[in-house]
Amino acid sequence: MALVKYDLNVPHRLLLGPGPSAVHPRVLRSMSTELIGYLDPEWLSLMDEEQELLRAVFQTKNEMTYPMSGTGGAGMETAFSNFVEPGDTVVVGCNGFFSERMCEMAKIYGANVKRIEKPWGGIFTPAEIEEVLVENKPVKILALVHAETSTGALQPLEGIADVVHRNGALFLIDCVTSLGGIPLNIDASDIDVAYSASQKCLGCPPGLSPFTAGDRAREILRKRKTRVANWYLDLTLLEKYWNKERVYHHTPSTTLHYGFREGLRIVLEEGLENRWSRHQANAEYLWDKMETLGLKLLVKRENRVPSLNTVCIPDGVDDMAVRTSLRETYNIEIAGGFGPLKGKIWRVGLMGFSSQRENVTLFSEAMREILRK
């Protein structure tokens, strides 16, 4: 078979898209490590360490803090499959692609979904949220996307937990594009359920979804009347493997966990505050650079996601031609928009190890050369 002859030969790309972002060489090297068994005492210690590191990154004391075996989509499905029962009311702040996906998943698990609508790129105030919670009482979950990857808009979290808990709901957030790059403190913001992804600001390969759930959410899980309608992501089964019982559920991806542990160490070595500042500073540098090229940003300055920057495509410029030129001539990957923003924006990720000043310098100069042609 001809294919057997071809060695893996992957081009070098500067990854400035919506993820995967560049992976730190230490993380890449760690994944060449030999495997051990999923009940080996040395492996069980690694699991404990990984959880401790992950709690520090999430800034939570939540016991139920696991890297789920899947990407962010699996993290989202973990949230909705475990905490929704048929007939529950779920309120979703709809302002981009990933909140639409939240609605879809909540429906799969039988939720009565109530949408709060904003145009793509909009954000919600606590007062707007409270109004919908009061109207639809009792609400089981209020779900928001913290940093919307499809629009580059950042949802402020201040004051939301109060209105959510006052109305008896759980506060659920998607922090796929924020965790490790943008200020986020699960316990201080009193968030009940959150999930993220390994391949964004944490700088690891895709394949794991960091997940955390607090006591309020666990109580809801314990009191379910029906069984969780998903086997692979069932937290009531998974907690038996992650807690002291160590009951086998599925074989974790040893290699991805090696890499994830190393990635979390790198995050904490740098320090969360330093890391957030770095992401912010490189984003601001990008915004300035784009403005000097005459390019506008989609989102107003105070609501921008520094890890995912949305640049408006000027009239008469061919979206795909620019991206192809970036890739083929400069080996740089960025992404286009989708849904209502298709053809209207470029999405420039500055996440994790990809968020470096020199990457912005290179990208901006490449854009200058391409656009002046």
Add this chain to the structure above:
Amino acid sequence: MALVKYDLNVPHRLLLGPGPSAVHPRVLRSMSTELIGYLDPEWLSLMDEEQELLRAVFQTKNEMTYPMSGTGGAGMETAFSNFVEPGDTVVVGCNGFFSERMCEMAKIYGANVKRIEKPWGGIFTPAEIEEVLVENKPVKILALVHAETSTGALQPLEGIADVVHRNGALFLIDCVTSLGGIPLNIDASDIDVAYSASQKCLGCPPGLSPFTAGDRAREILRKRKTRVANWYLDLTLLEKYWNKERVYHHTPSTTLHYGFREGLRIVLEEGLENRWSRHQANAEYLWDKMETLGLKLLVKRENRVPSLNTVCIPDGVDDMAVRTSLRETYNIEIAGGFGPLKGKIWRVGLMGFSSQRENVTLFSEAMREILRK
């Protein structure tokens, strides 16, 4: 944080358990490769190559042949969530742990489950299967485990497709512990749906589940009356990413796919027939060695799974003490039994790169030393 200081320091273990098995150094090295984006043309070519390699290993022409983003459990859930609709009758051959799990999953997706029962370690004849299919007509799926990891019994596949198709059902098999180690030809055996796992006889790390479905099954999928009640594993969404449309569903685990592609190449370089012979020869060598130690095998010779050998624990021998000694003194991992076989058997995996003559020599001598103490 103290943990930040500790480098990953994993002991070397000879992995002779139920998986993960030892990973070939070429596969380990491939996973240190830099990442590229999930819509990069180079990545899309890699996906095509991976599918072509996987079809060759499954011995199928099925277009719907993907490595699913999860372990074998996710593969099993892919099968039941996509091909079962509420109220469908599913017949499961129940003879071990993983067929029990099949029943559990089929029920989650609303199936009316009919069990054909055998004691753990038993196997089924086509006549026994036909009887139950006829009794319960119409049956949507007949599901069997090819190589049962909990018992070491091999289910012969000859003659089963005929009775299944004659009765209008789909033939579904779990080949988690057989693919790449034991003779299996999806198209020749006329199997409609099959799933496996990367970390067994294919010698890759855990995290991917090779999956294949033929035309009969795809037709059933196309004609579903209800949507697939699982988002992450929904084949109707995934096929849009794997086919020419390339519509984003979730970000694949770049690193695991690099490793998996390399692992599949190694399988095909060796050749399937050679690989099956190697697994058989090393298993037979193990059986002889165990007999010279006075140890009996659980399953009779003609029905043994060569990749997963179940050795009866002699009266008076302490299961856990032997396994601890193997691990602590010899760095060898094997596994115990579970369910009705807990404390009664050891499970010795000879899978993929772990299936080497010298590993059997070492393991057998270590056992001799431990047991004569």
